[in-house]
Amino acid sequence: xxxxxxxEECPDVRYIMYGGKGGLGxxxxxxxxxxxxxxxxxxxxVFSVDPQASLSDxxxxxxxxxxxxxxxxxxxxxxxxxxxxxxxxxDEIRQKIRDMYGFEEVPGExxxxxxxxxxxxxxxxSAIFDEVVNIVVKGGYDYYIYDLVPLGHAxxxxxxxxxxxxxxxxxxxxxxxxxxxxxxxxxxRREKEVQEDQILNELEYIKGRINASSGILTDxxxxxxxFVLTPEEMIILDTKKAADMFAKFxxxxxxxxxxxxxxxxxxxxxxxxxxxxxxxxxKGFLEEIDRSFGSSVLGRIxxxxxxxxxxxxxxxxxxxxxxxx
Ligand SMILES: Nc1ncnc2c1ncn2[C@@H]1O[C@H](COP(=O)(O)OP(=O)(O)OP(=O)(O)O)[C@@H](O)[C@H]1O
Ligand SMILES: [Mg+2]
Numbered sequence: 001x002x003x004x005x006x007x008e009e010c011p012d013v014r015y016i017m018y019g020g021k022g023g024l025g026x027x028x029x030x031x032x033x034x035x036x037x038x039x040x041x042x043x044x045x046v047f048s049v050d051p052q053a054s055l056s057d058x059x060x061x062x063x064x065x066x067x068x069x070x071x072x073x074x075x076x077x078x079x080x081x082x083x084x085x086x087x088x089x090x091d092e093i094r095q096k097i098r099d100m101y102g103f104e105e106v107p108g109e110x111x112x113x114x115x116x117x118x119x120x121x122x123x124x125x126s127a128i129f130d131e132v133v134n135i136v137v138k139g140g141y142d143y144y145i146y147d148l149v150p151l152g153h154a155x156x157x158x159x160x161x162x163x164x165x166x167x168x169x170x171x172x173x174x175x176x177x178x179x180x181x182x183x184x185x186x187x188x189r190r191e192k193e194v195q196e197d198q199i200l201n202e203l204e205y206i207k208g209r210i211n212a213s214s215g216i217l218t219d220x221x222x223x224x225x226x227f228v229l230t231p232e233e234m235i236i237l238d239t240k241k242a243a244d245m246f247a248k249f250x251x252x253x254x255x256x257x258x259x260x261x262x263x264x265x266x267x268x269x270x271x272x273x274x275x276x277x278x279x280x281x282x283k284g285f286l287e288e289i290d291r292s293f294g295s296s297v298l299g300r301i302x303x304x305x306x307x308x309x310x311x312x313x314x315x316x317x318x319x320x321x322x323x324x325x
């Protein structure tokens with residue numbers, strides 16, 4: 001099967017992710033897939049939480065932190081400014097605490113606690129993931145392409161359910177602290193009892209979102225996860241390991257795409273020895289890839305003459321990935 005056939009045969013797939021080690025071509029493939037699907041008449045959003053702003057680079061537009069920006073008809077891109085999102089997230093929590101407890105200001109102790117909590121990765125990851133969930137839950141597009149950060153981190157996002165668990169534990173702890181605090185406040189200010197229900201509602205809401213979002217990520221009908229690799233020994237080894245781990249998280253791995261293949265036809269031409277050697281070395285690794293991943297290999301993408309940047313190069317890459325259309 002080819003990538004183009006995959007999308008034809010799986011029209012229910014809505015969420016697309018390319019995973020792989022750093023620098024192998026995830027952003028390039030995300031942009032080219034978005035371009036292809038948009039050209040086919042689908043409304044597509046490609047988005048990332050990468051602070052490197054690599055979508056801005058590839059589309060040659062400053063879209064970082066700008067929301068959903070139209071790149072061309074049907075193609076939208078969005079780069080989430082994670083730092084800003086974390087601040088907003090904290091403000092939302094502050095607001096909730098104020099509302100729940102009827103405070104004018106968040107008490108100093110709680111503020112200190114929030115500062116400490118926000119320094120922990122779980123808070124950052126939750127804030128980012130929350131934004132991703134927002135984008136997906138909001139709807140409005142036929143396809144969502146999530147341009148992932150390199151593997152290790154990606155795994156982290158994909159195992160968000162456990163991260164959310166940590167968050168809930170924190171909130172629950174916060175709630176307990178608040179209850180202690182509230183008893184003091186109640187006697188001092190004679191205010192009404194804490195509205196336990198409101199807090200529980202909040203927790204239930206979060207739980208509901210966890211289920212919805214981890215459901216989307218692991219729904220094999222709607223979600224397709226592709227591995228990007230190159231014909232190199234270490235990359236093949238790492239990809240095998242990662243694939244095993246992803247399978248443990250029930251991530252629906254739908255195929256492997258081999259990038260940066262030097263065209264064999266070059267052997268017929270007068271080329272320098274180093275290139276000839278490289279092609280012959282790649283041949284062995286390509287065979288190894290076929291042995292390991294078999295019919296799940298959905299494409300071999302040639303090394304292009306330059307970096308992929310700007311619409312004309314993205315189109316060229318899309319044609320290399322999907323053929324003509
Ligand atoms: N087939 C190709 N031919 C030529 N250049 C390529 C090809 N594939 C990728 N590149 C270039 O390689 C570089 C890395 O690609 P890309 O940014 O897509 O990788 P990535 O996996 O998203 O990296 P990161 O892990 O940092 O997010 C880019 O400059 C891109 O233009
Ligand atoms: Mg990238």
